[in-house]
Amino acid sequence: MRQASTILSIDTPGRGFTDITRAMAEWLAGVGIEEGLVTLLCRHTSASLLIQENAAREVRVDLANWLDRLAPEGGHYVHDDEGPDDMPAHLKTVLTGVNLQIPVIDGQMALGTWQGIYLAEHRKRPHRREIAVHVMGD
Amino acid sequence: MRQASTILSIDTPGRGFTDITRAMAEWLAGVGIEEGLVTLLCRHTSASLLIQENAAREVRVDLANWLDRLAPEGGHYVHDDEGPDDMPAHLKTVLTGVNLQIPVIDGQMALGTWQGIYLAEHRKRPHRREIAVHVMGD
Amino acid sequence: MRQASTILSIDTPGRGFTDITRAMAEWLAGVGIEEGLVTLLCRHTSASLLIQENAAREVRVDLANWLDRLAPEGGHYVHDDEGPDDMPAHLKTVLTGVNLQIPVIDGQMALGTWQGIYLAEHRKRPHRREIAVHVMGD
Numbered sequence: 183m184r185q186a187s188t189i190l191s192i193d194t195p196g197r198g199f200t201d202i203t204r205a206m207a208e209w210l211a212g213v214g215i216e217e218g219l220v221t222l223l224c225r226h227t228s229a230s231l232l233i234q235e236n237a238a239r240e241v242r243v244d245l246a247n248w249l250d251r252l253a254p255e256g257g258h259y260v261h262d263d264e265g266p267d268d269m270p271a272h273l274k275t276v277l278t279g280v281n282l283q284i285p286v287i288d289g290q291m292a293l294g295t296w297q298g299i300y301l302a303e304h305r306k307r308p309h310r311r312e313i314a315v316h317v318m319g320d
Numbered sequence: 321m322r323q324a325s326t327i328l329s330i331d332t333p334g335r336g337f338t339d340i341t342r343a344m345a346e347w348l349a350g351v352g353i354e355e356g357l358v359t360l361l362c363r364h365t366s367a368s369l370l371i372q373e374n375a376a377r378e379v380r381v382d383l384a385n386w387l388d389r390l391a392p393e394g395g396h397y398v399h400d401d402e403g404p405d406d407m408p409a410h411l412k413t414v415l416t417g418v419n420l421q422i423p424v425i426d427g428q429m430a431l432g433t434w435q436g437i438y439l440a441e442h443r444k445r446p447h448r449r450e451i452a453v454h455v456m457g458d
Numbered sequence: 459m460r461q462a463s464t465i466l467s468i469d470t471p472g473r474g475f476t477d478i479t480r481a482m483a484e485w486l487a488g489v490g491i492e493e494g495l496v497t498l499l500c501r502h503t504s505a506s507l508l509i510q511e512n513a514a515r516e517v518r519v520d521l522a523n524w525l526d527r528l529a530p531e532g533g534h535y536v537h538d539d540e541g542p543d544d545m546p547a548h549l550k551t552v553l554t555g556v557n558l559q560i561p562v563i564d565g566q567m568a569l570g571t572w573q574g575i576y577l578a579e580h581r582k583r584p585h586r587r588e589i590a591v592h593v594m595g596d
Binding site for chain 3: 321355356357370371372373376378379381382383386390415416417419420421422423425430431432434435456457458
């Protein structure tokens with residue numbers, strides 16, 4: 183049984199979803215674990231991680247709009263000194279979460295056919311985001 | 321230290337919550353881990369996993385209604401070619417999440433007294449759902 | 459490779475967020491793991507765990523108000539026999555989640571600079587809450 187960990191840096195183009203499934207699979211192939219557990223932690227409070235549909239792009243359009251409705255700008259927030267998109271970004275991060283765990287079976291992440299791993303950027307402007315990644319197994 | 325993993329298949333009766341606590345406990349007893357960590361990943365984008373109250377059935381009725389209010393059908397979604405309940409199902413999956421982790425202490429999952437593990441089906445019709453399960457410990 | 463687990467007891471002052479980052483770091487230092495994975499499970503259905511901004515207190519004020527809007531009291535719930543704040547507390551727990559996982563790198567939890575670990579109490583009155591904590595690594 184052994185483990186490996188790294189910090190993955192991802193540049194986001196601003197509000198939206200960046201597919202990191204391939205980056206994760208490549209890192210995992212380099213480590214060479216056949217059975218185990220992968221963990222991701224997004225190290226930010228206005229960006230998050232989620233697993234969602236990787237086929238229809240429209241799903242992510244609807245998801246972004248829905249998050250905007252649930253956590254709108256102009257919501258009379260007390261915390262408003264970092265711009266109108268900052269507090270909504272914190273709320274969207276809480277709703278979607280900063281953690282993911284994926285079992286590794288037969289050398290592959292045990293994702294479903296239609297599942298992709300996404301980094302969700304909730305600020306309007308581009309950011310460089312860090313994800314702590316850990317795997318344990320053999 | 322050792323590990324085990326499997327794919328659990330669960331038939332859902334359509335929209336609602338299926339208690340999988342016993343199925344998980346039985347699988348874990350078969351593996352025979354005394355201390356460790358259990359991970360679950362729902363391999364779908366319109367069904368999810370959550371831990372909630374296992375006593376009052378009304379809690380799950382209210383939860384289903386609340387999810388319907390937060391992610392309603394007829395919400396002018398761009399993605400609507402898989403039926404009116406499809407995009408709401410994706411949104412409910414994002415809100416509730418597809419991952420759970422449960423420490424194993426003294427041979428038992430360290431759940432609270434009132435906690436049960438539920439597979440949440442967000443589509444109206446019955447589906448067969450797969451959950452990737454992994455345990456590591458000794 | 460080794461592991462350790464414990465049940466952490468936290469007294470909450472009622473509705474709000476209690477920073478447990480230091481308690482977690484102290485427990486971890488006592489265990490002495492350099493690289494590994496920490497898992498937390500809140501053993502309740504009306505309190506939860508989240509990682510959020512540890513600097514501006516106003517973020518947590520806005521977060522509490524936002525949760526109140528998404529899961530309001532007086533929402534015509536079927537389950538109302540444990541008080542008006544009970545069903546909203548279950549819903550807020552589902553939205554925020556009861557699990558966290560944090561990679562340990564170089565002997566420290568790999569949290570971002572502005573991230574703190576919070577126990578979120580969703581009931582109005584003070585409660586003693588239990589968190590199952592597990593770490594694995596070496």
